[in-house]
Amino acid sequence: MYDHNAKLRDLPRMLSPSAREHLHNVLIRDQADRDAIASRLMRYRDQNGQDWADIIDFLTMYLDARRRVVRLLGELAAAEKP
Numbered sequence: 001m002y003d004h005n006a007k008l009r010d011l012p013r014m015l016s017p018s019a020r021e022h023l024h025n026v027l028i029r030d031q032a033d034r035d036a037i038a039s040r041l042m043r044y045r046d047q048n049g050q051d052w053a054d055i056i057d058f059l060t061m062y063l064d065a066r067r068r069v070v071r072l073l074g075e076l077a078a079a080e081k082p
Helices: 004-014 017-027 031-042 047-061 063-080
Strands: none
Touching: 004 063, 017 031, 017 047, 017 063, 031 047, 047 063
């Protein structure tokens, strides 16, 4: 069985601190901004841009998931500070 919650917890931990900060900044924006960012990422026409656009779109559609990821990103950032 596929555990989406585990993926939501594990994915941010695999990102660099810079990537986590950028993702956090995108996710706390309003929906129009997130949609515009996802659209710009898809213009790169590479798999990385498409993957990031898909992540942003998924988290835009599922508010609870987005909240959990934003909270986790904040916790990871706080844990990194001395």
